[in-house]
Amino acid sequence: xxxxxxxxxxxxxxxxxxxxxxxxxxxxxxxxxxxxxxxxxxxxxxxxxxxxxxxxxxxxxxxxxxxxxxxxxxxxxxxxxxxxxxxxxxxxxxxxxxxxxxxxxxxxxxxxxxxxxxxxxxxxxxxxxxxxxxxxxxxxxxxxxxxxxxxxxxxxxxxxxxxxxxxxxxxxxxxxxxxxxxxxxxxxxxxxxxxxxxxxxxxxxxxxxxxxxxxxxxxxxxxxxxxxxxxx
Amino acid sequence: xxxxxxxxxxxxxxxxxxxxxxxxxxxxxxxxxxxxxxxxxxxxxxxxxxx
Numbered sequence: 001x002x003x004x005x006x007x008x009x010x011x012x013x014x015x016x017x018x019x020x021x022x023x024x025x026x027x028x029x030x031x032x033x034x035x036x037x038x039x040x041x042x043x044x045x046x047x048x049x050x051x052x053x054x055x056x057x058x059x060x061x062x063x064x065x066x067x068x069x070x071x072x073x074x075x076x077x078x079x080x081x082x083x084x085x086x087x088x089x090x091x092x093x094x095x096x097x098x099x100x101x102x103x104x105x106x107x108x109x110x111x112x113x114x115x116x117x118x119x120x121x122x123x124x125x126x127x128x129x130x131x132x133x134x135x136x137x138x139x140x141x142x143x144x145x146x147x148x149x150x151x152x153x154x155x156x157x158x159x160x161x162x163x164x165x166x167x168x169x170x171x172x173x174x175x176x177x178x179x180x181x182x183x184x185x186x187x188x189x190x191x192x193x194x195x196x197x198x199x200x201x202x203x204x205x206x207x208x209x210x211x212x213x214x215x216x217x218x219x220x221x222x223x224x225x226x227x228x229x230x231x232x
Numbered sequence: 233x234x235x236x237x238x239x240x241x242x243x244x245x246x247x248x249x250x251x252x253x254x255x256x257x258x259x260x261x262x263x264x265x266x267x268x269x270x271x272x273x274x275x276x277x278x279x280x281x282x283x
Contacts, residue, residue: 001269038239042246049250088257092250099246103234212261219268226275 001219008211015208018201022048022194030194033185040185042100044194047173048202050093050118054156056086056206057125061153064146076142077217079149080132085209087125089202094118105169114170117159124152 004012026044033040060082067075097115098108109115128148135141163170171184173195187195 001272035233036239037234037236038243039234039246041243042250045247045250085257088253092253095249095253096246099242099249103238103242209258209261212265216261216265216268219265219272223268223271223275226272226279230275230278 001215001222004215008208011204011208011211015201015205018204022198022201025194025197030191031188033191035185036104039100039103042096044198045202046093046096046100047195048198049089049096051199052202052206053086053090053093054160055203056082056089056210057121057149057153057156059210060086060149064149067142067146068150071139073138073142073221074218076138076145077221078214079145081210081213081217083125083128083149085206085213087122087129089206090118090122090125094122110169112170113162113166113168114159117155117162121155121159124155128152 022044026041030041030044032038060079063075063079063082066072067079094115097118101110102108128145131148132141132145135144162168163172173187
């Protein structure tokens with residue numbers, strides 16, 4: 001396996017620095033919100049992880065389309081990498097959101113539209129990983145996965161739009177809140193700057209982890225091929 | 233308004249979860265990479281011996 005390219009090494013350092021800078025902005029630069037005070041600071045990383053989670057699920061669908069067009073296993077590796085990382089980020093978003101909800105809504109979880117669609121989205125892609133493992137033939141597995149990610153991606157806009165389409169207690173960050181929304185707040189310019197910086201930082205971290213995960217997939221493929229050669 | 237002590241407690245819990253899950257995933261990636269690299273090395277050695 002080739003050593004890490006210089007760009008990836010630079011990206012590793014940049015990702016760590018951006019992560020630390022985002023943490024610094026959250027705790028030292030963003031002002032304290034008047035009603036929720038400290039717990040509101042979860043919001044910056046909650047939004048950022050949810051954003052990269054959804055971005056990855058869309059990226060997986062794009063890789064799925066490319067596989068169906070080109071029938072090249074490399075797109076299956078890319079697709080799996082995108083799904084796996086997105087699952088991790090989306091899980092963080094759900095867990096952080098639940099912790100924020102406890103003092104704000106009085107409950108960790110409530111079956112309102114955003115939380116329900118987010119939970120369904122996460123489960124759709126957990127099922128993707130489980131179902132993939134049940135298919136031995138690499139081409140069949142890749143074809144199935146490509147179609148699955150395409151269909152699964154439909155749940156991404158549904159989850160994103162759920163707080164705008166339905167009556168919900170989940171606050172809308174950009175746009176008009178539902179009358180039932182609880183925990184919404186007016187963002188100051190410093191809060192907005194912190195939110196966009198966290199979005200940017202996590203996007204870079206996502207690209208970095210994505211690259212590492214693709215390399216891991218390539219290495220796994222190489223090992224698998226050698227094992228098959230040994231058996232023949 | 234949420235009490236400061238309660239608010240700080242939940243904020244710390246939130247960030248603990250975020251950092252722990254991220255760290256666990258990165259460690260998981262590293263371990264999987266190391267194991268695969270070891271497998272690759274072993275397989276290459278077996279192939280060399282069989283030639």
